Amino acid sequence: xxxxxxxxxxxxxxxxxxxxxxxxxxxxxxxxxxxxxxxxxxxxxxxxxxxxxxxxxxxxxxxxxxxxxxxxxxxxxxxxxxxxxxxxxxxxxxxxxxxxxxxxxxxxxxxxxxxxxxxxxxxxxxxxxxxxxxxxxxxxxxxxxxxxxxxxxxxxxxxxxxxxxxxxxxxxxxxxxxxxxxxxxxxxxxxxxxxxxxxxxxxxxxxxxxxxxxxxxxxxxxxxxxxxxxxxxxxxxxxxxxxxxxxxxxxxxxxxxxxxxxxxxxxxxxxxxx
Ligand SMILES: [Zn+2]
Numbered sequence: 064x065x066x067x068x069x070x071x072x073x074x075x076x077x078x079x080x081x082x083x084x085x086x087x088x089x090x091x092x093x094x095x096x097x098x099x100x101x102x103x104x105x106x107x108x109x110x111x112x113x114x115x116x117x118x119x120x121x122x123x124x125x126x127x128x129x130x131x132x133x134x135x136x137x138x139x140x141x142x143x144x145x146x147x148x149x150x151x152x153x154x155x156x157x158x159x160x161x162x163x164x165x166x167x168x169x170x171x172x173x174x175x176x177x178x179x180x181x182x183x184x185x186x187x188x189x190x191x192x193x194x195x196x197x198x199x200x201x202x203x204x205x206x207x208x209x210x211x212x213x214x215x216x217x218x219x220x221x222x223x224x225x226x227x228x229x230x231x232x233x234x235x236x237x238x239x240x241x242x243x244x245x246x247x248x249x250x251x252x253x254x255x256x257x258x259x260x261x262x263x264x265x266x267x268x269x270x271x272x273x274x275x276x277x278x279x280x281x282x283x284x285x286x287x288x289x290x291x292x293x294x295x296x297x298x299x300x301x302x303x304x305x306x307x308x309x310x311x312x313x314x315x316x317x318x319x320x321x322x323x324x325x326x327x328x329x330x331x332x333x334x335x336x337x
Contacts, residue, residue: 077122080209082208083127084269106300109295126195164220207244209322216290233288239274239280268284
């Protein structure tokens with residue numbers, strides 16, 4: 064079973080922008096040429112892709128920013144300056160040199176090639192994200208930003224959870240996350256029966272710098288444990304949808320609608336489809 068195709072032809076009419084930066088699986092030929100072993104790349108793509116998040120978090124009427132290009136080409140959730148990017152320390156800055164197992168994936172790119180990749184596959188998507196938010200601000204005076212991800216049920220070799228159990232849902236916060244938004248998401252988790260942690264195993268929420276701490280752009284990261292919606296007994300193998308995929312998707316729809324409702328001051332019961 065695979066996810067259903069996206070709903071097309073619905074222009075954004077809600078003050079909601081969903082950013083799914085890790086849903087892409089496409090590796091252009093020019094990028095594939097730089098890796099040491101294509102099979103190795105495919106195995107890590109299976110481990111690292113936030114599978115189907117561009118469908119899982121899709122809500123008709125919301126703007127969706129989701130590149131088809133894999134994070135193993137450029138990672139849209141990273142700083143372009145490796146000196147600012149903590150994950151560069153493990154070879155996973157904006158352009159990965161190492162995989163999740165700590166193995167060398169590709170040599171460092173030459174400066175010209177690095178700039179080209181960022182110009183082709185990074186900056187246009189960040190510009191789209193900024194324009195999606197701007198469009199919402201122009202239409203509604205506000206734009207709720209949801210940074211949409213999923214995460215492996217068990218930590219990868221280059222991650223350290225300090226022995227803590229991974230939750231069903233991880234909520235990431237930043238200076239753009241108001242209390243009402245976090246409270247709503249926590250209540251939703253409770254009503255849906257999902258275990259939840261805040262800023263664990265992943266912390267923060269990507270917001271374009273131009274909107275940092277802008278109260279018109281409330282933002283939250285929502286990460287779903289892949290064990291909830293995928294069958295992937297071997298994380299290096301391509302997954303199939305789990306039996307609960309559509310239940311989880313419907314539940315996420317109620318979360319997104321409910322948060323928009325709070326923003327617009329109308330009430331969508333958090334247990335609407337529980
Ligand atoms: Zn992600």
